[in-house]
Amino acid sequence: VKQDGRNGLRFYAPDMQKNSERALSLATALKNAMVNGELALAFQPQLDLQQGSVTGAEALLRWQHPEWGFVSPGEFIPLAEQNGLIVNIGWWIVDRVLEQLNRLQQSGFENIVIAINVSAVQLAQPDFVARLQQRVAASGVPASRLELELTETVAMLNPEHTGEQLATLSAAGFRISIDDFGTGYSSMSYLKRFSVNKLKIDKSFIDDITDNHEDKAIVNAIIQMAKSLGMSTIAEGVETEAQLTRLRNKGCDAIQGYWFSRPLFEADFHAFIKSRH
Numbered sequence: 001v002k003q004d005g006r007n008g009l010r011f012y013a014p015d016m017q018k019n020s021e022r023a024l025s026l027a028t029a030l031k032n033a034m035v036n037g038e039l040a041l042a043f044q045p046q047l048d049l050q051q052g053s054v055t056g057a058e059a060l061l062r063w064q065h066p067e068w069g070f071v072s073p074g075e076f077i078p079l080a081e082q083n084g085l086i087v088n089i090g091w092w093i094v095d096r097v098l099e100q101l102n103r104l105q106q107s108g109f110e111n112i113v114i115a116i117n118v119s120a121v122q123l124a125q126p127d128f129v130a131r132l133q134q135r136v137a138a139s140g141v142p143a144s145r146l147e148l149e150l151t152e153t154v155a156m157l158n159p160e161h162t163g164e165q166l167a168t169l170s171a172a173g174f175r176i177s178i179d180d181f182g183t184g185y186s187s188m189s190y191l192k193r194f195s196v197n198k199l200k201i202d203k204s205f206i207d208d209i210t211d212n213h214e215d216k217a218i219v220n221a222i223i224q225m226a227k228s229l230g231m232s233t234i235a236e237g238v239e240t241e242a243q244l245t246r247l248r249n250k251g252c253d254a255i256q257g258y259w260f261s262r263p264l265f266e267a268d269f270h271a272f273i274k275s276r277h
């Protein structure tokens with residue numbers, strides 16, 4: 001390394017190149033991941049704090065590459081959004097979730113609701129709503145057993161259009177939740193007009209909820225606002241019993257997080273629900 005007074009650059013440049021090379025190879029490999037059977041869904045159970053039972057789960061995408069091993073969705077989902085692959089992957093997820101809901105029904109769990117993450121690119125497809133309705137109708141699964149998670153940012157990108165899409169989906173029976181609530185920008189007036197059933201309080205407010213005064217205040221405010229707007233609340237990233245107790249005492253409806261369960265593959269997921277039944 002030459003001492004030219006710009007060490008920072010010299011150290012950073014190869015790293016950045018490595019990162020973009022990795023991004024490129026990941027994006028290319030992702031094209032084949034679906035057909036090669038490298039993608040799978042994990043299901044993270046959600047606990048209803050009133051009933052004390054599992055009422056739902058969030059479907060989370062997992063990618064196991066034969067050489068690189070597990071690749072985090074936090075890394076590959078943004079790539080799939082950039083190159084549009086998320087559209088096909090998204091339909092693959094919908095189909096797997098519908099199969100899963102059918103299998104749960106066959107096992108006697110006909111009330112479990114599964115939430116899927118919907119990205120802006122998917123929602124921007126003109127036929128998104130129609131195709132979703134078609135697939136759900138063909139599967140025989142009631143739309144009310146599917147929940148669509150949208151972040152505030154996604155919902156607010158094109159609020160007029162999204163509002164119409166959500167109204168149609170809601171009228172068809174789908175559940176709608178706002179993901180990572182509190183971290184993005186959302187207009188309260190849109191929130192009121194949107195057909196939203198549930199606010200998912202972001203993990204960043206939950207992490208220090210037992211000590212941090214501001215986080216306590218924010219979470220209380222979200223719960224109260226949701227109640228007055230007729231929406232339910234779920235806290236994400238709950239890792240301790242102290243967090244759970246606080247949330248329950250403040251009237252939060254449900255939790256999701258490592259305290260209750262990590263995301264589980266199908267067999268473990270079914271065993272988990274059975275053990276909690």
Ligand code: C2E
Binds near residue numbers: 239256263
């Ligand atoms: P997200 O929607 O906020 O998902 C929650 C993330 O928090 C998941 O990470 C989950 O495994 C993790 N998590 C859950 N409970 C805890 C906890 O108690 N402690 C900690 N430390 N983490 C917890 P994951 O699976 O790595 O997903 C990361 C993000 O990738 C998701 O954030 C979501 O934005 C995106 N993603 C995952 N699956 C999909 C998918 O199927 N479609 C789309 N569009 N995005 C997805």
Ligand code: CA
Binds near residue numbers: 058117149179
């Ligand atoms: Ca989510």
Ligand code: CA
Binds near residue numbers: 202203204236
């Ligand atoms: Ca989050």
Ligand code: CA
Binds near residue numbers: 179180200236
């Ligand atoms: Ca989330």
